Amino acid sequence: MATNGEAVRVIAGWACPYAIRVFAALKLKGVEYEFLQEPAGRKSELLLKSNPVYKKIPVLLHHGTPICESMIIIQYIDEVWASSGTTAILPAEPYARAIERFWAQYVDDKIAPAFLVLRGLTKGDKDEAEAQVSTALQHLEEAFVKCSQGKHYFGGDNIGFLDLVLGSHLGWFKAVEKIAGIKVLDEAKYPEITAWADRFCAHHAVKEVMPETDRLVEFSANSAVKAKASN
């Protein structure tokens, strides 16, 4: 059940990992969508109306009805367009679903806040943040071996839920390396994740929506200036 662009709109920002995973999920399912870029430095009326509780991007508008929170949106997409695209995003088997949900939540709990510290956008010890990312990647390296079972993705032969959630941060992996002057994705330490990251970023559903490193570095510098100015 592919649909036209009007039926599906995404209020988002091009640099936001939570939005990138939604775009990639829609592309996996072959669903056309309209991207509504949030203005810089303020929140649009449409966003405030669509997500009055958190006032955060991304929001999926499906025939005008808002769905909020990126992981909830991806599950919604998977359930609505169950027979579209290459495959299901979440596996069918309950234990495999639980494992992907567990690690996906872990990624957003550990990697996302550490990156904000490393980008200088939230307070915190940068060495601790770097150590937290490193511990997370060690766990994910092991998780990849278990989940992928020798195949290309956490989801097996195809990109799945955990691939989207971790993969949507990959643009920022490279940008954070430049911003903080550290090595995030060390091939010697995390050979499986490093190889997976290359495959993920080369996938047709991801290539178009994954931002370039230099654009992210510039975006982050502007955000840091704004954060400083508002203190």
Add this chain to the structure above:
Amino acid sequence: MATNGEAVRVIAGWACPYAIRVFAALKLKGVEYEFLQEPAGRKSELLLKSNPVYKKIPVLLHHGTPICESMIIIQYIDEVWASSGTTAILPAEPYARAIERFWAQYVDDKIAPAFLVLRGLTKGDKDEAEAQVSTALQHLEEAFVKCSQGKHYFGGDNIGFLDLVLGSHLGWFKAVEKIAGIKVLDEAKYPEITAWADRFCAHHAVKEVMPETDRLVEFSANSAVKAKASN
């Protein structure tokens, strides 16, 4: 597909809301389970082995395989015992699922941390914490009207996902009222939620697992003493 007690075990604490929702979900499905009470003040070897990442309760052990994080556990229970008990825990329709997931996450984001402040277990402004709970209940009062559509529960005729997630905090609603000397669940402000709370606590799947207020107050006092001693 009911099962015997050996097949399903839950590492948990009797006072923990995240555990109470898992117990209630298993009872809804008619699944027998063994409750493995975590010892006070230390973490069991079984817990450390079963949840090495977060080292937190509850953990569901299904034929020995650990599943962690309460909302993930409930979805696992719903998917494994799909045809057991009175009904499905999550609705079938994708939008209804997304809405229950959204408010469930909101409950744990807003109510749970505010209660820790009101119990004196984490630092924070108690007036702000009370206001946060109040705002959350206003949102949930409106959400109840939309989700229940005139029926008894957020899930409609039967207890569903959001019922379990919010309902598992209800023991602490009353305990926090005693501990902090405030009114949490004001019938005049939140008539729908107040009536729902009574129905939820009287349900056969909940009655046995919902702790008594005085026991929770005593438990909290002991936790506060321990927290102070370890500072």
